[in-house]
Amino acid sequence: MTLLTFRFAPSPNGDLHLGHAYSALLNQKLARAGGGRLLLRIEDIDMARCTPQFEAGVLADLKWLGLDWEQPVRRQSEHFGEYQAVLQQLIGEELVYPAFMSRGDIRAFITGSEKRGRDWPRDPDGVPLYPPSDKALPMKERKRRIADNEPFAWRLDTDAVMARVGRDLAWAEFTDETLSATRSVEARPRDWGDVIVARRDIPTSYHLAVVMDDALQGISHVVRGQDLFSATGVQRLLQEVLGLPRPAYFHHRLILGPDGRKLSKSLGDTGLATLRRAGATPDDIRRMIGL
Ligand code: GLU
DSSP: OOOEEEOOOOOOOOOOBHHHHHHHHHHHHHHHHHOHHHEEEEOOOOOOTOOHHHHHHHHHHHHHTOOOOOOEEGGGGOOHHHHHHHHHHHHHOOOOEEEEOHHHHHHHHHHHHHHTTTOBBBOTTTOOOSSSSGGGGGGHHHHHHHHHOOOEEEEEEEEHHHHHHSSOOOEEEEETOOOOOOOEEOGGGGGOOOEEEEEESSOHHHHHHHHHHHTTOOOOOEEEEEGGGTTTHHHHHHHHHHTTTOOEEEEEEBBBTTSSSSTTTTTTBBBBBHHHTTOOOOOOOHHHHOO
């Protein structure tokens, strides 16, 4: 039997809240039930928003909760060289292109297009898809603009990658948290348009780092929040084009705030550190999240 390997992968850009506690403890419960491993990964590629202070807080909160994970912890900011190598491969194969439009340029493009009566498509998070103009820039022009130090991001040429892969993709999604059965979910990477794969100063993005790390850490089971369900389609496409193994997924329910909305790291009263200071115990937290 292959060893089951789970992971919890927080971004240290704020304090952990009840939703993170649910995700971490569910991963631990499932790993223990299956005699598997639990790994911890710190997703800190955004070095402007992720700080050592937040990371220390995350680790302290997880220890307090009773999470135990294997060493070493994988910290993404220590692996930029590995991401860079794969990015170079994607650049060489012309599966990514430099995208120069600023947020303002994108807004202006879309306003113009919508004035002409066309609704501009949006991704599942409601963000407008990246306009197609940069994909058509001649290579010479791209090189000139990069040499001129224009800001840009590397975006996936989703159509080119889909053509390279040459078939529809799907992923295995567990039907519930007993992890006893899966269903096949169609991957719809086009819904996200040409996603960012790397930035000028950071040789990766969330999607690229997450698929590489899930592969490098030998993750067999990705258990994470429902909010990442449809992003899995993009990640499945990247796995396929990079020749990476594919884990099975379970996207769990989200813990909602009193207002029925998704928790955010700025919602202080559901923060684990705040609850702990107010006298809550780890058992209280488990009760609050129904675990
Ligand atoms: N780092 C992501 C977050 O904190 C989770 C990524 C994942 O589980 O795939 O939301």
